[in-house]
Amino acid sequence: MTKFGWLLAGAGALALTSAAFGQSAPAPGQTTDRAREAAFDAGVSSADQMAWMKEMASAPNHVGSPHDKANAEFILAKFKEFGWDAHIETFNVLYPTPISTLVEMVSPEKIVLGGQESAVAGDDTSGNTAAALPPYVAFQGDGDVTGDLVYVNYGMPDDYKALARRGIDVKGKIVIARYGVGWRGLKPKLAQDHGAIGCIIYSDPEDDGYGQNDPYPVGGARPPAGIQRGSVADMPLYPGDPLTPGVGATAKAKRLKREDAKTILKIPVLPISYGDATKLLQRLGGPVAPSGWRGALPITYKMGGKGGVSVHLAVKSEWSLKPAYDVVAKLPGAEFPDQWVLRGNHHDAWVFGASDPLSGNVAMLSEAKALGALHRQGWRPKRTIVYLSWDAEEPMLLGSTEWAETHADELKKKAAIYINTDGNGRGFLYAQGSHPFQHLVNSVAADVADPETGASVADRMRADIRVRAYDKRGKVDDDALKAAEKGSDVPIGPLGSGSDYSAYLQHLGIPSLNIGFGGEEESDGVYHSIYDSYHHFTTFDDPGLKYGAALSKTVGRVVLRIADADLPVTRYGDFADTVATYLTEVKKLAADRREEDRKREKLIEDGAFRLASDPLKPVGPAAVEPLTPHAELAVLEDAVDELKIAATRFDKALADRGATLDASRRVKLSTQLRDIDQLLLDERGLPDRPWYRHLIYAPGRFTGYGAKTLPGVREAIEERRFADADEYARRTAKVLRDYSARLEAARATVEGR
Amino acid sequence: MTKFGWLLAGAGALALTSAAFGQSAPAPGQTTDRAREAAFDAGVSSADQMAWMKEMASAPNHVGSPHDKANAEFILAKFKEFGWDAHIETFNVLYPTPISTLVEMVSPEKIVLGGQESAVAGDDTSGNTAAALPPYVAFQGDGDVTGDLVYVNYGMPDDYKALARRGIDVKGKIVIARYGVGWRGLKPKLAQDHGAIGCIIYSDPEDDGYGQNDPYPVGGARPPAGIQRGSVADMPLYPGDPLTPGVGATAKAKRLKREDAKTILKIPVLPISYGDATKLLQRLGGPVAPSGWRGALPITYKMGGKGGVSVHLAVKSEWSLKPAYDVVAKLPGAEFPDQWVLRGNHHDAWVFGASDPLSGNVAMLSEAKALGALHRQGWRPKRTIVYLSWDAEEPMLLGSTEWAETHADELKKKAAIYINTDGNGRGFLYAQGSHPFQHLVNSVAADVADPETGASVADRMRADIRVRAYDKRGKVDDDALKAAEKGSDVPIGPLGSGSDYSAYLQHLGIPSLNIGFGGEEESDGVYHSIYDSYHHFTTFDDPGLKYGAALSKTVGRVVLRIADADLPVTRYGDFADTVATYLTEVKKLAADRREEDRKREKLIEDGAFRLASDPLKPVGPAAVEPLTPHAELAVLEDAVDELKIAATRFDKALADRGATLDASRRVKLSTQLRDIDQLLLDERGLPDRPWYRHLIYAPGRFTGYGAKTLPGVREAIEERRFADADEYARRTAKVLRDYSARLEAARATVEGR
Secondary structure, three states: OOOHHHHHHHOOOOOOOOOOOOOOOOOOOOOOOHHHHHHHHHOOOHHHHHHHHHHHOOOOOOOOOHHHHHHHHHHHHHHHHOOOEEEEEEEEEEOOEEEEEEEEEEEOOOEEEOOOOOOOOOOHHHHOOOOOOOOOEEOOOOEEEEEEEEEOOOOOHHHHHHHHHOOOOOOOOEEEEEOOOOOOOHHHHHHHHOOOOEEEEEOOHHHHOOOOOOEOOOOOEOOOOOOOOEEOOOOOOOOOOOOOOOOOOOOOOOOOOHHHOOOOOOOOEEEEOHHHHHHHHOOOOOOEOOHHHOOOOOOOOEOEOOOOOEEEEEEEEEOOEEEEEEEEEEEOOOOEEEEEEEEEEEOOOOOOOHHHHHHHHHHHHHHHHHHHHHHHOOOOOOEEEEEEEEOOHHHHOHHHHHHHHHOHHHHHHHEEEEEEOOOOOOEEEEEEEOHHHHHHHHHHHOOOEOOOOOOEHHHHHHHHHHHHHHOOOOOOOHHHHHHHHHOOOOOOEOOOOOOOOHHHHHHOOOOEEEEEEEEOOOHHHHOOOOOOOHHHHHHHHOHHHHHHHHHHHHHHHHHHHHHOOOOOOOOHHHHHHHHHHHHHHHHHHHHHHHHHHHHHHHHHHHOHHHHHOEOOEOOOOOOOOOOOOOOOOHHHHHHHHHHHHHHHHHHHHHHHHHHHOOHHHHHHHHHHHHOHHHHHEOOOOEOOEOOOOEOOEEEOOOOOOOEEEOHHHHHHHHOOOHHHHHHHHHHHHHHHHHHHHHHHHHHHHHOOO | OOOHHHHHHHOOOOOOOOOOOOOOOOOOOOOOOHHHHHHHHHOOOHHHHHHHHHHHOOOOOOOOOHHHHHHHHHHHHHHHHOOOEEEEEEEEEEOOEEEEEEEEEEEOOOEEEOOOOOOOOOOHHHHOOOOOOOOOEEOOOOEEEEEEEEEOOOOOHHHHHHHHHOOOOOOOOEEEEEOOOOOOOHHHHHHHHOOOOEEEEEOOHHHHOOOOOOEOOOOOEOOOOOOOOEEOOOOOOOOOOOOOOOOOOOOOOOOOOHHHOOOOOOOOEEEEOHHHHHHHHOOOOOOEOOHHHOOOOOOOOEOEOOOOOEEEEEEEEEOOEEEEEEEEEEEOOOOEEEEEEEEEEEOOOOOOOHHHHHHHHHHHHHHHHHHHHHHHOOOOOOEEEEEEEEOOHHHHOHHHHHHHHHOHHHHHHHEEEEEEOOOOOOEEEEEEEOHHHHHHHHHHHOOOEOOOOOOEHHHHHHHHHHHHHHOOOOOOOHHHHHHHHHOOOOOOEOOOOOOOOHHHHHHOOOOEEEEEEEEOOOHHHHOOOOOOOHHHHHHHHOHHHHHHHHHHHHHHHHHHHHHOOOOOOOOHHHHHHHHHHHHHHHHHHHHHHHHHHHHHHHHHHHOHHHHHOEOOEOOOOOOOOOOOOOOOOHHHHHHHHHHHHHHHHHHHHHHHHHHHOOHHHHHHHHHHHHOHHHHHEOOOOEOOEOOOOEOOEEEOOOOOOOEEEOHHHHHHHHOOOHHHHHHHHHHHHHHHHHHHHHHHHHHHHHOOO
């Protein structure tokens, strides 16, 4: 369910080594066999990818649909054809599908809204929706409710504060939120927490409609009838099957009762188009919405909540278990068969899913074909390579999470990395993930040619960062800009959630990467709608699937260089520097919060909110909130200092003496470092969400897709759980010290002690 | 033609002394006679103002209309009734009125646009447009042209750079620009400079239509048919009659030929509504416009310029001279009859003008009535008070400028200050002007009660600044925020142009203030349209004209405290500190420019623009421009240091010893300081616009309304006239040193030397 937009907005962006194209310095222990990589490239074909995409996107392929199963079998057959040892592993997952969905305005007039999207000229599959599900969101709570409508903007916590200051609450009402900013599922969750009885979500044309480009089929942007489906499960609590948290959803698994599954909402929710949203919002009364709440509809956005528009919302679902077909394919490792390089992309979609997820899946199949060809020519990877085509990602990362939970013990013993892709686009390389791999990704980027310019994708990405900063387009990360200007490695962003890496990174402690191209495609406009089709993709997103091939070449190199490495390809100084940056951010956050709290208290005390308010359009004072105290961060500062020293020492030792290591020490070193990231887990997990155990990276409780780094501490400050801030500073310090100790032990191995 | 929006955006905002309401400390030499001020307040009446506004706004009153003349006579009669020595002074000014205006789309289909705005229910005068001029802009160049349309956003210099990078030029084409950001007249001027043959300007609903509030008559925002009239003369070159730059437009004045008047455009221009603009813009092709170019119309904004939409534009005007009736009224000074306190507001409008300008004019009449009553009770001001109700402000500050030019010699010898108001609104006090008067304005603000809250207008303004900053609404000036938080005097902004102070401040060197209330009114939505009516004003802007009364009480106190002061009411340290701030800004501007220039050059050199460009939507490199060198600013830094010392010394001397001064020294001091601001003029004027002679404050060449401070230096850097930067650093240093020398002489007077 990845979208490039939020990835880019999330944090840093990948960039690139200084080296001229094709001349990059290898990472410390990197085994770069250029001849082999050239042979690999020769096996990658855009034409293959187009044919596979056309076939797989030819019919609706949501979880449980016949074409979803057919696609799994198609993928399985391909792996086998390419010479892989492959099978399908099936899980039985809770996946509700709609029996009936109704949304209608009942006052001031009766207008029925919703229903399936209509076919458009030139897009063959858009008329082929007989087997498709109607627009809906998965894991909402069935119900039949009628109530006054309140517009809540993006439906995030600050939006409710703005409503409260205008005397509007949503208790007993139905909210309408626009897509964007936070994870989809947070919108109804927060509405429910505030007492709303139902929730409607719509796509404002400012965000992905005519505000961005001509609507499909003239351009690639969302047409007035386009609707974004998706999951609204409480992903930041835990992903995977709501009935089997922490364990695999196998046939014999013990399951929760549905009403006890905390990730399922209690209130009904439906998504609608902006065509329909206009009918509701243009009739809404109440205060004029603040400027940040206004989208691109030709209306005066108002907050409602004072009567005027009433809505009837009713959803009924079929709640049986459905099969999820994960395709698992292996090439066994010759030297380290029990060190696994995992690489995955899901194959299920909401409807046809040409962009999301098939553009990534066909790139993965291209890699598999090219690796299979190398294998036939006699190449044997040193480590075992495991390719994974997940099912049921869309509802809540089900296929990947259940596989991870089922094989947790083995994975903890064997997995060296998990490399993810999802829908791909046209434009610039981006990557996020575990920072010891930052330099590897940068090195690979310097060696792959950009299809549009012929430059390296590294050089192109660097140019993009610099030109965006010069043109003042969006917010460009300072560190990324500096690195792009200097030509040094550009930081990769941290991983939040929203695609299949989550269980591997945040639950099992397996270092992960998420990679793709984007920034020039227009798939946002058809995201999770029936218009995400082969026609749309090949017209507006990646004509000729040239970037599909570039993605294969990029990820293939990452896989090859890790699988065949004699020495670690990681650079721990990058990780230590990044963690230090996060700590600086957290300290700034706390200081800014203290300042803001103090100002707010003074404003309340002085009656300034009352004085500044327009009596004809009153806005009340901000609510009283506890002041942010100083958190006890010294222990964490010391641990980060220690990490920096240990990391620098290790990197230097490896650079100085790595080449001289004998085989037994190389094996020992590889073993010591394979699972080092698992030391970053805390068995207790994050406060109130124990499934998430990683103390460096997590999806934000109130962002979802967006990452929160040092989450135990950072979110405690943000959410005013001040005791947790101190507690998690200690816990985070501990895992970092354990990590440093392991680095020191690894250094001893390198230094022959 | 003032609008609150740009005033607030311009720079700082007035705020307020720390003193509790009614307890403010007087300015150094301030004579605050609280009993007299209370008596003055008793003479101010909102009911009067409503009656006068209703009468004056009952018919179209543009320059040359019968009702404009009737209003002048009505105002004259009022002054006389109030006991003032009053007369009308008439000028003969060039003022073109339209004979025919035509704007139509000719391709891809023929649609006639334009024409008079239609009546709306509930607004009586909106149907009374028989005597009104059709929507047009004054001082455009007549012509009849047909050409392809190009959308140029706000039509500012950077917009043309963005077009050029997308391969679009406007040569031989007609541009359509939206209102906002820069002075109206710059839009066609820059279009003409870039080779366009015609210009259309429209009001985007994002800026003052449904993007802000419900359109009139449901709310106060601009309705789809609303059109902003206005002047498009080249105000930043010189204001006033285009035929008589620098001299009064009296009957016998020597006049330029019209074709030689540089402030008149050469290309035809018309304003249109957003209803009409939609018809053009929705058909426009070419590249999708950058995000900052997108307004609130329900379309994908494009740049055009590649054929597609052709427009026919034809304007023919009647170019005869018209009479402008300035009303001049005096109360003679008892002690310093030859020191004049000038106070003005214009009375002409584009149509009915209830908000702009009559809301300010009736506040001024209220002051005149209250002062007249004091006079009848025996009070005699120490200095002569001159009230001025200007005609012909709207076309180009004609009435005020011609009067200033006609009486320049006398004014230079007598004027102590010019205090201006224009359209008034509801909400918060704002003030801009000459910084020696900053403390006086702050002191007055502490003594006037806000009509809505009962607090002082100072406290309310301070609260507004703090809450806007807390709520992150718009950009709040750091210094203003700090002052509001501390309770110290909040900085007043500098004056650019757009109302009648311009000739007094920037041409004659008379210190000036511009004062009003705003921030809660909705008059932006009817600005310069037929809907700026008594109904609109009393419904959406200032119901009951309570803020009209507050304005009278504020300005009345400023007038009284200056007119009756025994000792200077000025504080020169405020001026010195402000000039120092401006110099810091200029240095930062130069440093930022150097940095940006260096980055741009490197990006061009590296081919980064090419690499970052999407080949399917190409954006070319930024143009090569000369690098910004270091300007020779040391001489100016020294002069500012000197000024700070001289100002601090003078203020201290006055505070310490002012009370002990005998009458002859008081007279000498008053004489020494009355014309001190004239020392800030440079007879050569600003580069290429000699009419503007003030070296501290000017309207920006490329902003118009917005001020440029230290303009000789600042604009030289901005416009890459690097030799001018050095030259004007020297010239500005010289006028500041002269100013310091005068302060030193005045200190000698205070110290009895």
